[in-house]
Amino acid sequence: MKCRRCKAPAVIDIRRHNAAFCRDCFLHHCKEQVKKAIDEFKMFGPDDNILVAVSGGKDSLALWHILSELGYRADGLYIGLGIGDYSDESGVRTRAFAQAHGYTLVEVSLPSDYGYDIPTAASRTNRAPCSSCGLSKRHLFNKAALDGGYDVLATGHNLDDEAAVLLGNVLHWEPGYLGRQYPVLPAADGFAKKVKPLVKMGEREMAAYCVLLDIDYQVEECPMAEGNRHLGYKEVLNSLEQRSPGAKAAFLSSFFSRGHDHFKDAAHVEKGELNSCDECGSPTTGTRCAFCALRNRVISETPVSIGRKD
Amino acid sequence: MKVILRNPRREIEIQGPMVADSLLRRLEINPETVLIICNGTLVPRDTRFSDDDEIELRPVISGGAL
Numbered sequence A: 001m002k003c004r005r006c007k008a009p010a011v012i013d014i015r016r017h018n019a020a021f022c023r024d025c026f027l028h029h030c031k032e033q034v035k036k037a038i039d040e041f042k043m044f045g046p047d048d049n050i051l052v053a054v055s056g057g058k059d060s061l062a063l064w065h066i067l068s069e070l071g072y073r074a075d076g077l078y079i080g081l082g083i084g085d086y087s088d089e090s091g092v093r094t095r096a097f098a099q100a101h102g103y104t105l106v107e108v109s110l111p112s113d114y115g116y117d118i119p120t121a122a123s124r125t126n127r128a129p130c131s132s133c134g135l136s137k138r139h140l141f142n143k144a145a146l147d148g149g150y151d152v153l154a155t156g157h158n159l160d161d162e163a164a165v166l167l168g169n170v171l172h173w174e175p176g177y178l179g180r181q182y183p184v185l186p187a188a189d190g191f192a193k194k195v196k197p198l199v200k201m202g203e204r205e206m207a208a209y210c211v212l213l214d215i216d217y218q219v220e221e222c223p224m225a226e227g228n229r230h231l232g233y234k235e236v237l238n239s240l241e242q243r244s245p246g247a248k249a250a251f252l253s254s255f256f257s258r259g260h261d262h263f264k265d266a267a268h269v270e271k272g273e274l275n276s277c278d279e280c281g282s283p284t285t286g287t288r289c290a291f292c293a294l295r296n297r298v299i300s301e302t303p304v305s306i307g308r309k310d
Numbered sequence B: 001m002k003v004i005l006r007n008p009r010r011e012i013e014i015q016g017p018m019v020a021d022s023l024l025r026r027l028e029i030n031p032e033t034v035l036i037i038c039n040g041t042l043v044p045r046d047t048r049f050s051d052d053d054e055i056e057l058r059p060v061i062s063g064g065a066l
């Protein structure tokens, strides 16, 4: 195969674009697609301070790299989740990556700063690990963005992630979730602005980006991901994609352009009146936010874990 | 040729030469879900492997809370 842009030998083919690229043209293509998403959805401008949520995986490290290469001011935020070797390794990789590129990394540790870890939260509650984990991460990302005075929080959700979430939201017809599923969520009282600049990039392209630049990302999966329902949705979407290349991208982009508007109001209605959490001040519909409720429940049953190191 | 698979990491021996596309079909791997890395270099689907190549089929699908 030959590169679509320069006719040199290709290193990767992308069926949905019906194209193959050489190394340099592929890296250029990735930056172009991210730039396009940033502009199309008015995510942020050149003077904004961006906080990138980084996990040590391919998507977040590539996102951090691309934003920096495009000239944006982007710091990283890493959250230690206390998931055994997986967390230890992803922390080491993230720190090494930040140091090698001279990027600023902010760190928060669930075990040392909040007294619990994800495996404990999973076993002490009736929640699936990813549910406690997602809830904790969303809360801490938001808090770090607000406390640090950042203009916007960027996450590494890619096209495959978003298409899988969309499929889930459609299968259950969740109007509120559909109303909130968009590459940009504006800032609101107590909520930082959130953006997903990789929304036009396939998961496979992000891995290729890292491989071509020797970015040492965490290839091993989180041990708690197994059986996660989004993995099942990705499998379904990928078999569809194999039969009809471009299906995933069309599903997602036509939702953004033609479907999302119809659910916008549902997002507002479901949110309801907001108060401040008694403990941490975060917005909540009750008296205590979901994060503090989870944490209280976990640490009240596991006093030994308080202050435990990562 | 030696074929390295991940999650969990394992190695298998397959008789070459063979084109990348046929290898994926033979192992029933959806090309959307992996990168093809031959002797440490990323390669496209039409690459012809010889018997002494070392090939990694690296999965690219991540799970978790989205």
Ligand code: SF4
Pocket (backbone or CB within 6 Å): A081, A118, A129, A130, A131, A133, A134, A222, A223, A224, A225, B063, B064, B065
């Ligand atoms: S797979 Fe689940 S438990 Fe593991 S890091 Fe992702 S969200 Fe957390």
Ligand SMILES: [Zn+2]
Pocket (backbone or CB within 6 Å): A003, A004, A005, A006, A007, A008, A021, A022, A023, A024, A025, A026
């Ligand atoms: Zn080229």
Ligand SMILES: [Zn+2]
Pocket (backbone or CB within 6 Å): A277, A278, A279, A280, A281, A282, A288, A289, A290, A291, A292, A293
């Ligand atoms: Zn709270």
